[in-house]
Amino acid sequence: MGTAAHGDTSGCGSFPLNVGSSTVLILQLAPQLSFRPSLPKMSDLETPLRPKRKTAVVDFLVQFRWIVVIFVVLPISFTIYFLTYLGDVRSEMKSYKRRQKEHDENVQKVVKRLKERNPSKDGLVCTARKPWIAVGMRNVDYKRARHFEVDLSAFRNVLEIDRERMIAKVEPLVNMGQITRVTVPLNLALAVVAEFDDLTVGGLINGYGIEGSSHIYGLFSDTVVAYEIVLADGRVVRATKDNEYSDLFYAIPWSQGTLGLLVSAEIKLIPIKEYMRLTYKPVVGNLQDIAQAYSDSFASRDGDQDNPEKVPDFVETMIYTPTEAVCMTGRYASKEEAKKKGNVINEVGWWFKPWFYQHAQKALKKGEFVEYIPTREYYHRHTRSIYWEGKLILPFADQWWFRFFLGWMMPPKISLLKATQGEAIRNYYHDMHVIQDMLVPLYKVGNALEWVHHEMEVYPIWLCPHRMYKSPIKTMIYTEPGFEHHHRQGDTHYSQMYTDVGVYYAPGPVLRGEVFDGSEAVRRMESWLIENHGFQPQYAVSELDEKNFWRMFDAGHYEYCRRKYGAVGTFMSVYYKSKKGRKTEKEVQEAEQAILETPSAEASVVAFTDDAVLPVSLVFDALKELGNGAAEKCEPQIMTEVSSLSQLPLGSSSVDVVFTLCKSIEFPSEQLLGEISRVLKPGGSVLIYKTSDSSTGESDKTTSVIERKLLLSGFLEAQALQGKSNLPSELSFGVKAKKPSWKIGSSFALKKTTKSLPKVQINDDSDLIDEDSLLTEEDLKKPQPLLAGDCEVGSTRKACKNCTCGRAEEEQKVEKLGSTVDLDNFKSQCGSCGLGDAFRCATCPFKGLPPFKPGEKVSLSANFLAADI
Numbered sequence: 001m002g003t004a005a006h007g008d009t010s011g012c013g014s015f016p017l018n019v020g021s022s023t024v025l026i027l028q029l030a031p032q033l034s035f036r037p038s039l040p041k042m043s044d045l046e047t048p049l050r051p052k053r054k055t056a057v058v059d060f061l062v063q064f065r066w067i068v069v070i071f072v073v074l075p076i077s078f079t080i081y082f083l084t085y086l087g088d089v090r091s092e093m094k095s096y097k098r099r100q101k102e103h104d105e106n107v108q109k110v111v112k113r114l115k116e117r118n119p120s121k122d123g124l125v126c127t128a129r130k131p132w133i134a135v136g137m138r139n140v141d142y143k144r145a146r147h148f149e150v151d152l153s154a155f156r157n158v159l160e161i162d163r164e165r166m167i168a169k170v171e172p173l174v175n176m177g178q179i180t181r182v183t184v185p186l187n188l189a190l191a192v193v194a195e196f197d198d199l200t201v202g203g204l205i206n207g208y209g210i211e212g213s214s215h216i217y218g219l220f221s222d223t224v225v226a227y228e229i230v231l232a233d234g235r236v237v238r239a240t241k242d243n244e245y246s247d248l249f250y251a252i253p254w255s256q257g258t259l260g261l262l263v264s265a266e267i268k269l270i271p272i273k274e275y276m277r278l279t280y281k282p283v284v285g286n287l288q289d290i291a292q293a294y295s296d297s298f299a300s301r302d303g304d305q306d307n308p309e310k311v312p313d314f315v316e317t318m319i320y321t322p323t324e325a326v327c328m329t330g331r332y333a334s335k336e337e338a339k340k341k342g343n344v345i346n347e348v349g350w351w352f353k354p355w356f357y358q359h360a361q362k363a364l365k366k367g368e369f370v371e372y373i374p375t376r377e378y379y380h381r382h383t384r385s386i387y388w389e390g391k392l393i394l395p396f397a398d399q400w401w402f403r404f405f406l407g408w409m410m411p412p413k414i415s416l417l418k419a420t421q422g423e424a425i426r427n428y429y430h431d432m433h434v435i436q437d438m439l440v441p442l443y444k445v446g447n448a449l450e451w452v453h454h455e456m457e458v459y460p461i462w463l464c465p466h467r468m469y470k471s472p473i474k475t476m477i478y479t480e481p482g483f484e485h486h487h488r489q490g491d492t493h494y495s496q497m498y499t500d501v502g503v504y505y506a507p508g509p510v511l512r513g514e515v516f517d518g519s520e521a522v523r524r525m526e527s528w529l530i531e532n533h534g535f536q537p538q539y540a541v542s543e544l545d546e547k548n549f550w551r552m553f554d555a556g557h558y559e560y561c562r563r564k565y566g567a568v569g570t571f572m573s574v575y576y577k578s579k580k581g582r583k584t585e586k587e588v589q590e591a592e593q594a595i596l597e598t599p600s601a602e603a604s605v606v607a608f609t610d611d612a613v614l615p616v617s618l619v620f621d622a623l624k625e626l627g628n629g630a631a632e633k634c635e636p637q638i639m640t641e642v643s644s645l646s647q648l649p650l651g652s653s654s655v656d657v658v659f660t661l662c663k664s665i666e667f668p669s670e671q672l673l674g675e676i677s678r679v680l681k682p683g684g685s686v687l688i689y690k691t692s693d694s695s696t697g698e699s700d701k702t703t704s705v706i707e708r709k710l711l712l713s714g715f716l717e718a719q720a721l722q723g724k725s726n727l728p729s730e731l732s733f734g735v736k737a738k739k740p741s742w743k744i745g746s747s748f749a750l751k752k753t754t755k756s757l758p759k760v761q762i763n764d765d766s767d768l769i770d771e772d773s774l775l776t777e778e779d780l781k782k783p784q785p786l787l788a789g790d791c792e793v794g795s796t797r798k799a800c801k802n803c804t805c806g807r808a809e810e811e812q813k814v815e816k817l818g819s820t821v822d823l824d825n826f827k828s829q830c831g832s833c834g835l836g837d838a839f840r841c842a843t844c845p846f847k848g849l850p851p852f853k854p855g856e857k858v859s860l861s862a863n864f865l866a867a868d869i
Contacts, residue, residue: 050514058428066394068420069412077413088178091157099157103171106154107263111234113150114261117570123147124572125232125261155202155263158182166269167225172202172262177380184376189272191217195382198414201265206257208437208537210500212314212330214466215298218495221253222469223268229260232570236263246649247473251561254476254553256538256578258571259561275338275345276314276330276378279370280363283317283325287453290317290325291446294463297327299442299490299497306492314378317463318357322453326363330378338372349377351407355385355398357460384410387504388460392433393417430541431518432510434458434503436525439466439535441480442490442497451528452501456521457508464502467495472639473649476553476574480533494641519543526552538578549575556637560604564651605636606650606679607659610643610667619659622687622734643667650679660688665702673713683741686715689734699733710737 091099117125128151156173161182168190170179177197183189192211194204203209205227209220217223227239227249239245239252251259283293298315299305314330338345348356363369373381384390390397390411397403397410418426434456440448442465452458470479479496490497509516523543529536530552536542544552562568607619619636636659642648643664658676660668668676668688676686688710690702703720710718715737799808832839836851846852 050509050516052513053510053515055513058424061425062428065421065425069394069417070406073412073416073420074406074409077411077416078409080413080416088156088181092182094157096160099159103155103157103159103264107228107230107236110150110152110230110261110263111236114230114232114234117148119569125150125570126572127152129153150261152261152263159264161186161188161269163188163269167266168269169264169266170201171264172205173200175200180376180379183269184272184379187272187274188269189375189379190220191223191268191270192220193379194220195380196386197380197383201267202257202262205253205262205265206255207539208254210464210466212316212464214464215315215490215497216311216313216467217268217270218467218469219253222467224265225268226266227252227262228264230263231260232566241649242647244651246647247557247651248561248565250471250473250475250649251558254538254574255558256574258574258577259558259565259567260571272375273332274335274375275333275372276375277333277337277370277372278314278328278330278378279368280360281327281329281368282363283327284323284364287319287322287449288446290319290323291449294325294327294445294499295442295489297329298465301489303487303489303491305490305497315465318360319449319459319461319463320361320364321459324364326360328360332375333372344369344371346371346373347377348373348381351384351410352400352404354403355388355390356381357385357388358398386411387462387502389504392506432516433506434518434521436503436522436540437537438501438503438525438529439477439498439537440501440529440532441483441488441534442499443488444532444534445499445501447532448499448501448528448534451525452503455524456503458503458505459508460505462500462502462504464500465490466498466500468498469495470640472642473557474554474637474639476555476558477535478554538574541580542578543580546575546579549578560637564654604655604681605657605659606648606655607636607638607661608642608668608672608676609638609640609661609663611640611661611663614638614640614661618661622659622689623657642672643669648672648675648679652678653681655679656681656684658684658686660686661691662688663691665690665705668709670709670713673709673715677714677739680739682739684739685736686710686739687721687734687736689721703733703735706735707737710735714740716740 094102114125124147126147126149128149152172155171156178157171158168158174158179159171160167160169162169163186166188168179168183168188175197176194176199179190179201180193192209192213194209194211199209204220205224211220214220225240228236229239229245229248229252230236237245237248239249241249243249248259252262281293281297283290285293294317297317298312300307300310304310312329313332315328317325317327319325337343346359347353348359353359384407385398386393393412394402397407438448438452445463449461452461468477468479470484483491483496484493488497507516507518507521522541526536526542526544526548528534530548535552536544542549558574562573605619605623607614616636616638619638623636639648658680660676662668680686688706690699690706707718707720716739718735718737721734721736799811830839830841830844832841833844833846834852834854837847840847
């Protein structure tokens with residue numbers, strides 16, 4: 001569905017997310033259903049003629065399956081919902097401190113379990129949930145192979161609501177109904193609240209989640225502030241966009257839990273009000289007209305997309321036929337405003353109320369109207385009817401009598417619907433029903449609608465916009481290159497507006513009893529998405545092979561993080577987890593082994609720029625200047641507008657070459673150069689090119705500035721590069737340098753150089769001298785030791801009578817300095833003897849002694865005359 005959020009915090013499982021997409025497992029595709037989309041004749045959108053399909057036994061099984069749903073599935077579902085609610089209330093009664101303590105204990109259990117795994121004997125890591133509990137459209141056949149189970153069922157608590165930081169810290173199994181029950185009474189909510197109660201945080205993060213507020217805040221994963229992840233080796237890390245695990249932070253969304261086990265997340269909160277003021281606006285016209293009206297409902301044509309006065313808080317559009325649609329826009333409203341006289345309040349959450357999509361359809365006859373809906377009831381407006389899939393599950397469930405008497409048991413639990421079906425019915429739904437989301441750029445929505453009408457003919461269609469932010473690093477899904485230069489409707493310089501085209505229902509040919517090849521239709525849809533830079537959420541059944549899967553998604557950063565954090569060989573790859581059909585143990589092991597054996601000798605290259613666009617061709621042209629073959633053996637990661645980053649989302653010592661193209665002389669800054677030094681491997685190279693200046697003098701000045709910056713940042717061998725004539729103008733001049741081949745704190749042994757003796761070139765013709773002839777008789781006499789004088793005789797050493805060694809002078813000096821002078825009866829002739837040498841006469845006996853007071857006894861130390869320097 002629009003909130004088709006699927007994924008898993010493990011390497012081989014998905015959280016139990018009851019999404020509309022998974023209801024395909026129990027759809028009643030009876031040809032006589034009362035709900036039939038009207039298809040007016042449109043010469044430009046004629047659908048192909050198809051032959052009639054033969055009725056099979058499985059058609060009758062599907063047609064009368066409602067009996068099992070009413071008498072078995074609904075009662076058990078209601079019981080499970082009620083017991084789950086009681087468990088959630090009990091959890092909410094615990095203090096945050098106690099919940100955090102239990103969380104820490106559960107995390108340690110997961111760590112202990114991971115460390116018990118024997119890689120040579122045990123299979124890949126999967127969650128302990130049984131395959132039938134998974135509610136995604138795709139089968140969970142990978143769990144049928146040998147695997148190592150990790151139980152995450154205890155992680156279903158709201159750990160903290162931080163009203164100061166506006167952050168909600170939650171565990172991965174917390175669902176949307178649980179979180180809104182806690183936050184809405186506080187007039188707070190997650191920035192993106194998926195519609196269905198049973199959608200879980202873990203699935204919305206690891207998979208895909210969207211809501212009517214996504215045109216402001218992006219997808220659900222874009223609102224996450226921090227992830228707590230248990231890595232393959234048992235380490236527990238906290239990943240944010242600006243800490244040392246920032247590369248992991250950007251890789252988690254869409255990874256389906258194949259990088260580590262998500263055990264908690266910190267998610268952005270926003271202030272809200274008690275009601276939603278909802279405006280229903282009917283639109284009549286062709287599909288291109290509907291697409292334009294939908295765009296105008298939330299995206300100003302003047303490009304002022306960040307103006308809250310022009311952009312509503314919530315947006316969605318439902319297309320009922322090829323010529324009819326209803327656009328809905330919502331704004332938060334206070335209780336006082338909602339209860340003003342004349343305002344209509346519609347509490348859509350009551351079980352007996354008409355289903356929301358049918359209520360909105362009234363605008364086609366009634367015209368534009370406004371009403372107020374309690375905020376929490378608006379959040380979950382599609383839960384009871386599972387969008388419009390409830391019509392296929394129970395053909396009469398939208399009738400007033402069913403809603404009044406049994407509507408309180410709706411909706412059925414998807415896992416139970418799946419558990420009560422067989423292989424034949426499941427395959428029938430895959431072939432005869434469409435549950436797909438097409439994420440396409442906003443300006444291509446009209447083309448996407450026409451394609452869906454021609455190839456699938458499915459109505460209603462759900463439209464929901466979402467921002468796709470331009471990430472500093474290329475993730476699995478990414479914006480169109482250079483989108484910011486086109487200034488299209490809905491786009492900003494930092495994000496491109498996309499739309500989820502939700503296609504959920506039985507195709508027109510199936511409703512008419514005609515032949516329909518669901519697999520081929522999905523295959524063509526995937527090809528169309530690849531050609532138009534679109535994406536297919538991984539919860540749905542996919543026909544992509546591995547090559548085309550990585551044509552749609554980017555594998556670079558994902559595979560880099562898989563290797564860096566040890567996920568290869570521990571968690572299954574996202575492709576094999578999403579692949580249609582059964583995955584055998586041998587197939588998965590061979591794929592993982594192939595990744596492990598892939599040579600890692602290729603150079604790791606990262607390219608930065610302070611501009612909005614950096615063509616890959618420029619990077620390869622610059623790398624060729626290095627002359628070490630880096631251009632032939634790398635796939636560079638490109639980051640744009642890096643000047644706004646305080647930290648690069650890369651690990652330390654992980655990159656071989658850094659290429660930088662700068663427009664501003666201030667770029668790269670000293671801080672960024674420090675980051676470049678951090679991510680470069682020892683001995684790695686950095687290339688900094690500056691776009692051409694007007695004069696040669698300015699170029700030389702800029703080059704010298706860059707060289708100085710590099711040297712001050714610790715780089716070596718900084719030298720200017722003069723671009724060759726065959727290079728683009730952007731590479732006209734630059735500077736290259738190297739990071740030292742040693743790390744701070746490292747040590748290595750010094751090799752002592754041995755001096756070689758000079759070699760004497762002997763010429764046979766030269767006369768040689770006998771060395772012995774140079775010695776005299778005195779030289780040959782043996783030296784005689786000196787006789788000890790009287791000074792050295794006896795135990796007490798003192799100067800002898802005829803001392804010549806200097807001992808007598810030393811003794812006299814000591815005797816003089818150690819003497820004591822009695823000044824009691826001394827009479828000075830000049831009267832200045834005690835004042836010091838400056839006042840004494842030339843014949844004063846105290847010359848050289850310190851000042852003193854007459855009559856005092858003065859003792860001089862032995863080292864008085866010692867030098868003081």
